[in-house]
Every structure is written in structure tokens, then in C-alpha cells.
Amino acid sequence: MIRENTARKLLKQGKPAVGVWLSIPSLVSAEALATQGWDWLTLDVEHACMDHESQQTMFLAIASQDCVPLARIPANDPTIIKQTLDAGAMGVVVPMVCSAEEARAAVAACKYPPEGIRSAGGGRWRYSYGADFVQRANEEILCIVMIEHQTGVECAEEILSVPGVDGCFIGPNDLSWSMGLKGQRNDAHAAALLKVRDAGKKVGTPVGLHCQSPGEVVERIGQGFQFLACQADMGFLTTGAAAALKQIRG
Ligand code: 3PY
Ligand code: MG
Numbered sequence: 072m073i074r075e076n077t078a079r080k081l082l083k084q085g086k087p088a089v090g091v092w093l094s095i096p097s098l099v100s101a102e103a104l105a106t107q108g109w110d111w112l113t114l115d116v117e118h119a120c121m122d123h124e125s126q127q128t129m130f131l132a133i134a135s136q137d138c139v140p141l142a143r144i145p146a147n148d149p150t151i152i153k154q155t156l157d158a159g160a161m162g163v164v165v166p167m168v169c170s171a172e173e174a175r176a177a178v179a180a181c182k183y184p185p186e187g188i189r190s191a192g193g194g195r196w197r198y199s200y201g202a203d204f205v206q207r208a209n210e211e212i213l214c215i216v217m218i219e220h221q222t223g224v225e226c227a228e229e230i231l232s233v234p235g236v237d238g239c240f241i242g243p244n245d246l247s248w249s250m251g252l253k254g255q256r257n258d259a260h261a262a263a264l265l266k267v268r269d270a271g272k273k274v275g276t277p278v279g280l281h282c283q284s285p286g287e288v289v290e291r292i293g294q295g296f297q298f299l300a301c302q303a304d305m306g307f308l309t310t311g312a313a314a315a316l317k318q319i320r321g
Contacts, residue, residue, distance in 0.1 A: 074200045076161045076211040078111040078139040082238050082277040087292045092143070092281070092303035093129070094119035100304055101129040105136035113141040113300065116155070117166050123158060127195065130159030134199055141213065147173055149180035149188060156181065157194030162213025164240055169222040171229040178235030181214040186235065213237045215298060219245035224263045227270035231278070238298045241267055241280035268295055 081088040090111035091104055096119065104112055112133050114126055121129075126142060133140035142155045143164040152163055165177040179187040186209050196204045200211075214235055218227055219242030231239055241264055247254050250263070264280060271278035272295065279298030282288045288301045 074134065074161075074211075076139055076213060077137075078141070079162070079211065079213045079237060081110060082213075082297055085277075085297070087297050087299060088279075089288055089299045089301060090139075090141075091307070092300050094121075095304045095308070096121040096125040096129070098125075098128045098132045100308075102132035102136060104304060104307075105133045105138040109138055111139040111141050113143050113164055114160075115143050115303070117143050117145045123154065126155065126160075127158040131195075131199060134159065134161070139213075141215075143217075147177050147180075149176070152177070152180035153189055153192075156189070156208075156212060157192060157196065159195055159199055161200075161211065162215060162237070164215045164217060166217045166242070167219055167223070167245070168216040168230060169218075169220050170226055171233050174216050174230045174233040174236050177216055178214050178233060181212050182209045182235065215240050217242050218267050219243075220249040221246070221263070222249075224266055227267045228274060231267075231271050231276040232274045236276055238277040238279065239267060239271055240298055240300070241278065243280055265294070 078088045088110040090109045090113060092113055092115050093101055094115045114121060114129055130140040139161050140159060141162045141164060142160045144151045144155055147165045155163055168174050181187060183189045183191055191205055215238045216230060216236050217240050218224060244254060247256055247260055250260060252260060268278045277297035279296045281300045282291055285301055288299045291299055
């Protein structure tokens with residue numbers, strides 16, 4: 072039987088699904104974080120240096136701990152989406168989606184025909200995800216689109232109405248740059264986040280964003296956001312190490 076995508080289930084039930092961004096290309100750190108009980112872990116293939124082989128072993132390590140493996144892919148490209156899913160991701164986070172047409176392309180790449188254009192090839196899914204994976208993959212794979220540009224915010228309702236878009240992840244940093252704020256945040260930035268959340272609520276698509284702290288995750292859940300990333304593996308490593316060293320030297 073196919074492995075259930077428990078992160079997808081949480082989102083469909085209207086509940087929060089909280090995870091961490093991974094930029095350390097290591098089976099060991101992925102597995103260690105997966106044992107902590109996060110709902111999902113997302114490999115940041117867009118910005119981290121992670122080859123295809125590392126991705127595959129990390130997906131396997133994460134899934135072995137009953138955590139859902141996802142990848143933020145480098146571009147909205149059907150070949151990348153196909154190869155990432157074949158390697159064992161239970162979903163993709165697609166960067167910089169600015170129109171309904173781009174969202175439709177992402178969904179099509181995630182789904183086998185007739186709903187989409189994903190090629191039904193080999194891959195390691197049958198060992199990790201069940202022999203009936205190809206029959207049920209269209210229902211279990213998560214397609215999360217990123218809104219992280221002003222244009223995407225303006226088109227949020229159209230983007231989030233596209234059938235097969237399971238959720239939206241706002242990239243607050245790129246959004247800030249697209250607004251001319253160079254990484255800073257202001258009231259207009261805060262309003263843009265809420266505008267996307269409201270568009271999601273209107274059309275029934277869960278929305279979330281990358282949070283800078285556990286406190287922000289809790290605050291955003293209170294505001295009705297659902298798909299939430301709490302920092303990244305590198306941040307946990309360096310913050311923990313810095314605190315230890317401060318205590319020793321202080
Ligand atoms: C952004 O803030 O731009 C992101 O992509 C977060 O992951
Ligand atoms: Mg971004």
C-alpha cells in the first residue's frame with residue numbers, strides 16, 4: 072500500500088503542518104532532524120549545493136522516520152519536478168510562481184496522465200512508497216506553489232484557485248526584494264502576506280510562509296497560516312553552537 076502523505080492530510084484537514092528547511096546535504100543531519108517529529112522536511116535544492124544522489128538518500132532517510140520528504144526545486148521545470156519526485160520526494164515546493172498559467176504548469180508536471188504530463192518511469196518509489204504508487208501518486212503528491220513576488224501577490228486568488236495546487240508557501244525575503252525593500256519588511260510587506268492568506272481562505276487553499284523563529288510560527292498559526300517552515304538546519308546548528316560557546320567563554 073502506498074505510504075500516506077501525512078503532511079498533505081494535515082493541510083486538507085485545515086491543520087498546520089510545520090517543518091524545517093534543509094540546506095546541509097547530509098543523510099545524517101536529515102535523519103536526525105526527521106526523528107524530532109517535524110511534519111515535513113524540505114530540501115532546499117534551489118539555493119543549497121545538493122546533488123541528485125544526495126537528495127535521494129536524504130528523501131530515504133527522512134521517510135524512514137515517518138516524516139514527509141519534500142524539495143524546494145530550483146525552477147518550475149517539468150524535468151526537475153519529475154526527477155525530484157522519482158527520487159522519492161512526496162511533494163515539491165515550486166519557487167516564484169507569478170501567474171495561474173505557471174501554477175497550472177507546476178500541477179501538470181506533478182501528475183501522471185490524464186491529469187498531468189508526468190512520465191511513468193522507474194525510480195525508487197516502489198520500494199519506499201508502495202507498489203501501487205503510480206496508481207495513487209496523483210492523490211498523495213503535494214504541489215506547493217511559492218508566491219514570493221509582488222506580481223504573484225496581485226494574482227494570488229487566480230494562482231490559488233488552480234485545481235491541484237495543494238498549498239502556497241510565501242517567500243518573505245524574495246517578496247521584500249520584489250517590493251524594493253532589499254530584504255527589509257514594512258507595513259506593506261505585512262499586508263501582502265495577509266492578502267495571500269485571505270486569497271487562500273477564499274478559495275480553500277492552505278497558505279504558509281518561511282518563519283524566522285519558533286515564536287513566529289506560533290504567531291502565524293494564530294493568524295490562520297498552515298504550511299510553516301521554522302528556520303533551517305544551518306540556523307539550528309550555528310545557533311546551538313554559538314550559545315554553547317558563549318556559555319563556555321562568557
Ligand atoms: C524567500 O523568503 O524568498 C524564500 O524563498 C524562503 O524560503
Ligand atoms: Mg525565495
